[in-house]
Amino acid sequence: MEPDGPRGPLNYQPDVFDHPVGSDGYSPLRRLLLATWVGGAEPRLLTSAEEVDAAIAGGEIAEERTDVVVNAPFLTWKGGQR
Template identity: 55%
Template sequence: MKKWVWVAVIVASLVTGYAVAYALKPAVPNITGYLEGQEILFQHTEVSDPKVAELLSEMVSSPVLVVPALAQAPPSLLANVFVFKNGVRGGGPFKYQPDVFDNPPGSEGYRPLRALALVTWKNEQAARVLKSEREVKAAEQAGEVVIERPGVVVNMPLVTWPGGRR
């Protein structure tokens, strides 16, 4: 009888230990954004700039690593992410609308490394949610927004995208 009690205790300990280890395993938070007019999920894991890393880490309550060498990535290795500095309030890093991505996985231009493009509405009262690169570029062409490229690179793999997921 005592033997079975010990076996039960050992099995319970192993199961509990496994459950605790599973619950405590690190996880990178998913973030909502837009691509081709649809809602997507993505992560930001590393960034070339320490101030941006601090902002993103605070946004998701998870560390975003600083890798200065990312800023040296050639343009052929970069896609774009449009981040809004004003406009419609939302879940973006500056507390405005979610980020907008170009080039989904499976497209010729897909790259997890993203060149940061900061979008500022000239007239914040006229701001609206933009959900695609095409809409962002059209707003720029119409003189509604200004796009600034500070030279920051962020590793932002997509988790879901139109027609796909990891």
């Protein structure tokens, strides 16, 4: 069963970024990492890089690192809103 909530480009959940604009380490260039729930894991919406890392470390998610790098800058408005 898929979790309720917003869907991302692959019709699952939105992308999760580890360094949003304004934080140390921010870059508009991102290496694409694909994550898949491992059989028996309970799918849920993950909203931070820390949650994704914990799910990988816990064996709930298998990750596939790709050679794809995308240029996807964050846009911000006055006040830092995205």
